[in-house]
Amino acid sequence: MNLAIEFENLSKNFGEKKAVDNLSLQVPEGSIFGFLGPNGAGKTTTVKMMLGLLRPDGGRGRVLNRDIGRESEAIRSKVGYVAEVQEMYRYMTVQEIISFCKPFYPHWNDLLVKKYLDFFQLPAREKIKSLSKGMKTQLALILGMAPEPELLVLDEPTSGLDTINRQEFLRIILEEIAVQGKTVFLSSHLLHDVERVADQVAILNQGKLIDIRPIDNLKTSVKKIRVVFQKDVPEELFSQPGIQSYTREENAYLLSVEDNLQEILNSLKKYPYFVLDIINQNLEEIFIEKVRRDQE
Amino acid sequence: MWYYVDPHSGIPIYVQLKEQIKKAVATGLLTEGEQMPSVRELALQLTINPNTVAKVYQELEREGVIQTARGLGSFVAERRKDFGLQQEGSLDSALEKLMVEAYQLSVDADTLYERFVKKLTTWKDRLWKGVRDNEPGH
Amino acid sequence: MNSILLRKELREARWKIVLGTAILTATALFIPLAFNYIKDLISVLPQEQLEKYGGIMTLNIFNDFSLYLWSQWNAKNLTQIGTILAVLVGMNLIAGEISGRTAGFLLTRPVSRRSVFLTKALAGMLTIIFMVWFATIIMVVVVNYFMPYTIDAGRLFLTTVLTTLGLLVLFSLTLLFSTLIDEPVKAGGATLLIILLIVLFGWFGPLRFLNLFNYMSGARYFLGGIFPVVPAAVMCGSILVLSIAGLSVFEKKEF
Numbered sequence: 001m002n003l004a005i006e007f008e009n010l011s012k013n014f015g016e017k018k019a020v021d022n023l024s025l026q027v028p029e030g031s032i033f034g035f036l037g038p039n040g041a042g043k044t045t046t047v048k049m050m051l052g053l054l055r056p057d058g059g060r061g062r063v064l065n066r067d068i069g070r071e072s073e074a075i076r077s078k079v080g081y082v083a084e085v086q087e088m089y090r091y092m093t094v095q096e097i098i099s100f101c102k103p104f105y106p107h108w109n110d111l112l113v114k115k116y117l118d119f120f121q122l123p124a125r126e127k128i129k130s131l132s133k134g135m136k137t138q139l140a141l142i143l144g145m146a147p148e149p150e151l152l153v154l155d156e157p158t159s160g161l162d163t164i165n166r167q168e169f170l171r172i173i174l175e176e177i178a179v180q181g182k183t184v185f186l187s188s189h190l191l192h193d194v195e196r197v198a199d200q201v202a203i204l205n206q207g208k209l210i211d212i213r214p215i216d217n218l219k220t221s222v223k224k225i226r227v228v229f230q231k232d233v234p235e236e237l238f239s240q241p242g243i244q245s246y247t248r249e250e251n252a253y254l255l256s257v258e259d260n261l262q263e264i265l266n267s268l269k270k271y272p273y274f275v276l277d278i279i280n281q282n283l284e285e286i287f288i289e290k291v292r293r294d295q296e
Numbered sequence: 297m298w299y300y301v302d303p304h305s306g307i308p309i310y311v312q313l314k315e316q317i318k319k320a321v322a323t324g325l326l327t328e329g330e331q332m333p334s335v336r337e338l339a340l341q342l343t344i345n346p347n348t349v350a351k352v353y354q355e356l357e358r359e360g361v362i363q364t365a366r367g368l369g370s371f372v373a374e375r376r377k378d379f380g381l382q383q384e385g386s387l388d389s390a391l392e393k394l395m396v397e398a399y400q401l402s403v404d405a406d407t408l409y410e411r412f413v414k415k416l417t418t419w420k421d422r423l424w425k426g427v428r429d430n431e432p433g434h
Numbered sequence: 435m436n437s438i439l440l441r442k443e444l445r446e447a448r449w450k451i452v453l454g455t456a457i458l459t460a461t462a463l464f465i466p467l468a469f470n471y472i473k474d475l476i477s478v479l480p481q482e483q484l485e486k487y488g489g490i491m492t493l494n495i496f497n498d499f500s501l502y503l504w505s506q507w508n509a510k511n512l513t514q515i516g517t518i519l520a521v522l523v524g525m526n527l528i529a530g531e532i533s534g535r536t537a538g539f540l541l542t543r544p545v546s547r548r549s550v551f552l553t554k555a556l557a558g559m560l561t562i563i564f565m566v567w568f569a570t571i572i573m574v575v576v577v578n579y580f581m582p583y584t585i586d587a588g589r590l591f592l593t594t595v596l597t598t599l600g601l602l603v604l605f606s607l608t609l610l611f612s613t614l615i616d617e618p619v620k621a622g623g624a625t626l627l628i629i630l631l632i633v634l635f636g637w638f639g640p641l642r643f644l645n646l647f648n649y650m651s652g653a654r655y656f657l658g659g660i661f662p663v664v665p666a667a668v669m670c671g672s673i674l675v676l677s678i679a680g681l682s683v684f685e686k687k688e689f
Contacts, residue, residue, distance in 0.1 A: 032345050051542050053689040077544035087535035089442075103438045104543045171343045179336045179346050196303040199347045216308035216348075223306075276400075280306025 002029040004151050004183035005050070009059035012045050012207075019045040021207035022059065027185060027200065032178055034198030034215070035187040038291060042207040043187040044084070047155045050185075051081055064150055077106055080144030080177075084156040086136060090129035094122055094139060098146070105147035112176065116142045133160040141169065145176050151183045158193055166190075170197050195283040203287060205294045215283065222286045224279040225255040225264070230272040237267060244293065256289060301342055309344055314352045321361055321372055332362055332370040436549050443557035446530075447523060451561055454519045458569035461515060465506045466577050469499065499583045501657075504590060507573065508597050509651035516566060516601045517629065523561050524608030525622035527554040528684065532616040537689045551684045555609055555677055562601050570594050592661065593652035599669040600650030604629065606676035613683045 005027035012020040020042040027033045037043050048054040050063050052072030061068040063075045088097055094117070102108045117124060120138040122131075131139065137160045144152055152173065158166040170193060177184050178197070188194050194201065195215070202212040211218075229251045238246050238253070242260030246253050252275075257264055261278075268276060281289070301312045320326045332338075335353060339346035353370055356362045363373040398408045444451070473496045495502040528551075531537040540550065574587045608625040615621040636645030649665040 031347065048538075048689070053538060053541055055686075055688065073544050073546050076542060081542045083538060083542075086539060088539050089536055090534070091446075100438060100442060101543065104545055167343055171340060174343065174346065175340055179339065192304060196343060197345050199345045216310055216351075219306055219308040220311075282304050282306045284304070285306070 003027060003062075004029045004031075004064060005033070005185060006062045007046075007059065008061070010046070010049065010056050010061050011058035012042075012049060012054060013057050018207045020049070020056075023204070023207070023209055024059075025202055025209060025212055027183060029183055030178075030181045031200050032184040032186060032198045034194035034201040035185060035204065036191065036194060036201055036287060037189065037204035039189060041204040043189075043204060044155055045207075046204070047081075047153055047185075047187055050153060051076060051079065077104075077147070078150045080147060080149035080152040082137070082140045082144040082152070082154045082157045084159060085133070086140040088128050088136070088139070091127065093125050093127050094131075095124040097128060097139070098143070101143050101146070107148045109146050109148050112148075113142055113146050116145075116172070134162070134165060137161055137169075138165075141172065145172075149177075149182065151185060152177045153185045153187075155187045156189065157186070158188070158190055166193060173197070191284045191287055201283070203290055205291050208294075210290055210294045218283070218286055219281070221257075221259050221261060222281050222289075223257045223261055224281060225257055225268070226253070226275060226277040226279060227255070227268055227273055228252040228275040230274060233271045237271075240264065240267065299338065299342060301344060303344065310348050310352050310355075313342075313344075313349070314355060317352070317356060318359075318361055326372045328372055328374055330372045332372065334369055436545060436553050439545070439550065439553040440557055443527070443554055444561070446526075447557065447561050450519070450523055451565065454523075454561075454565045455568050458512070458515055458519075458565050459572055461511045462507065462569040462573035463576060465511065466499075466503060466573065466581060466583070469496075469502055472496075499577075500585045500590070503573075503577070503585055504593060504652075504656050507570070508590075508593050508656070509653065512566065512570070512594070512597055513600070513647060513650050516562070516597065517604055519565060520562055520601045520605040521608050521622050521625050521629075523558050524605045525612050525618045525625065527558055527609055528612040528680075529616055529618040529621045530612075532689070533618060541689055547685045548681060551613075551681045555606070555680070558605055558609060559602055562605055563598060566594065566598050566601065589656060593656045596652040596655065596662070596666060596669075597650050599666060599673070600646055603646060603669050603672045603676065606673045606680065610676050610680040610683070613680045613687065 003026050005025070007023050007025050010020055010023040011018070023042075023046065035043055035046070045054060049056050049061060050068055052068060052075070055069065064078050066075050068075065089100070092100065098113060116122075116138070120135070120142075122135060122139060122142075128136070128139070137157065141157070144154075154173070158169055161169060173184060174197060184197075186194060186198060198215050200213070201215050201218060203210050232251065238255065240260070240263070242257055242264055244256040244258050246255040248254075255264075265276075265278075299313060299316055301309050301316075303309055305312070317326070317332075326332075332353070333341070335346050335349045339349045342349075353362065353364065357364055357370070360373055362370045364370045394412075395408070403411075476496060495505050531540060541547065570591070574585065574590060577583055577585055578587065604625070607628060608622065611621040611624045611628075612618065615624060632644060632646050635641040636648065642648070646669075649662060649669065652662075655661050
């Protein structure tokens with residue numbers, strides 16, 4: 001499988017603070033990769049290293065098979081980037097910023113630009129300083145997609161948009177980038193957006209990667225089990241692999257399970273019980289649980 | 297055909313979509329030979345990852361629910377007439393599961409039998425209606 | 435160097451270019467036009483007081499129009515106004531992108547940092563050269579064609595080359611500070627502080643050689659006729675060294 005992004009022990013310090021700490025991950029070409037983490041986890045720092053705005057203090061990174069340190073310019077010609085609150089030249093009009101960006105790139109899709117200017121009803125002659133936050137985000141998306149990038153990097157792209165516009169935003173990314181087989185790297189703390197479109201997710205906390213896997217796998221293997229036994233059961237039952245933690249109230253247990261679900265269920269069923277429920281976890285619940293456990 | 301997925305449920309999107317399509321085929325909502333929407337169409341319609349839709353189609357094809365003709369798209373497959381070993385296994389395990397469940401609910405064997413027959417009667421017409429005409433044995 | 439970027443920089447500097455050129459040109463025209471007026475004014479003042487405050491120079495320059503023009507232009511107004519303009523033009527170039535938070539946008543385009551920096555340096559230098567030479571040429575043309583004086587245009591131009599080089603040194607210094615300090619006004623302030631120190635050095639005998647402004651006025655050439663090759667070369671070298679320093683700071687900078 002070809003990789004769009006590959007990090008090996010990537011690190012970045014700001015003084016004493018380890019903003020990104022030995023981050024290793026791989027993003028396959030054609031995937032929508034959800035990069036999750038609470039605020040200050042190091043997501044933006046990672047994105048800035050990918051684009052050459054920050055230099056790593058350690059490790060290695062490759063984007064589209066090019067080194068992020070030495071071949072940054074070549075990477076940027078094939079990467080579309082939409083930042084959280086993208087400040088653009090305020091004195092330029094919408095049309096002027098488009099004409100400014102176009103000559104930098106080897107490809108530029110004028111039809112796509114026109115299509116989405118119309119779609120978003122962005123006034124071409126309006127100055128950027130008079131656009132709303134949401135309109136700026138929409139313009140940044142158009143500028144990010146126009147060069148027909150092989151990789152679209154989005155850093156908290158939807159935080160300036162309302163729910164309806166966010167869904168629209170995601171649909172456009174699917175239509176113009178994902179359906180074409182291009183890669184999307186979506187860094188966000190808005191789990192709803194990621195949950196809808198991502199096929200892979202990584203969870204970052206305090207600069208460290210705490211989990212990375214396909215989202216389906218995450219949802220199938222991370223569960224809670226609620227079990228109420230009829231009699232006392234030996235404590236060893238809860239020390240088997242896959243049980244991350246549990247809470248107990250007399251003979252009632254709530255187990256946090258990751259992997260080995262079937263084996264765990266089978267061993268629990270050996271003891272007579274009143275209740276045995278498997279509780280599904282959505283991304284938000286999994287995320288909160290993982291981050292909380294990591295912080296302990 | 298309208299599909300619906302809840303991305304924020306604890307059940308993976310691909311499982312939800314796959315179950316929905318299988319059910320639609322089983323209940324005759326989707327008929328044999330009917331064309332399925334393309335991966336692209338369905339992904340955009342539901343605002344979900346096209347890879348997820350592709351995965352669902354691949355699994356449905358492996359299970360014989362749909363058939364993909366290169367360049368033409370995916371179609372609802374003919375109902376399988378051969379009843380292979382693998383299918384036998386999966387039917388057996390589904391039945392076992394039913395019995396375990398009944399035991400755990402403290403339902404005795406006679407009650408389970410009664411309930412099963414009752415359920416079978418109501419579902420028979422819905423599920424096997426179209427098939428019966430094609431199979432001379434019935 | 436990048437033509438799209440160059441256009442952007444010149445566009446951003448356009449009001450500075452217009453106002454700077456207007457101020458310099460107005461000054462350049464005022465100097466020759468005021469010659470007779472000031473000469474008359476001075477002739478009615480008592481002689482001793484003039485010698486006490488103005489020195490011999492003040493008297494001499496009104497006997498020689500060329501000398502008057504040079505002393506008021508290269509040795510005074512062009513240097514002073516030019517210095518302010520060089521700082522104003524340079525201080526925004528990098529720091530303005532950072533304080534306006536547009537650096538992240540610019541630097542994520544496929545363009546090298548070297549190209550960004552060199553284009554900005556070029557844009558600033560072109561701006562300064564244009565303003566200085568537009569005003570100077572207008573002045574010489576007006577004097578030679580519309581006034582009853584003739585001046586040695588060649589000598590004045592060559593002196594202006596020295597003044598321009600000095601202004602470009604100050605501009606390069608400003609650009610370096612604009613790269614080091616993320617706030618345009620602070621970057622400009624820091625540069626002015628350094629310029630103040632240079633002027634202060636100029637008052638101490640042994641450090642006199644450090645005073646850039648002595649070379650910028652081109653006195654040795656205009657009065658003595660010897661072109662100061664070494665100071666000119668040192669000024670060129672300083673422009674190069676300051677620009678390379680700015681470039682290397684910019685290339686290592688994190689955004």
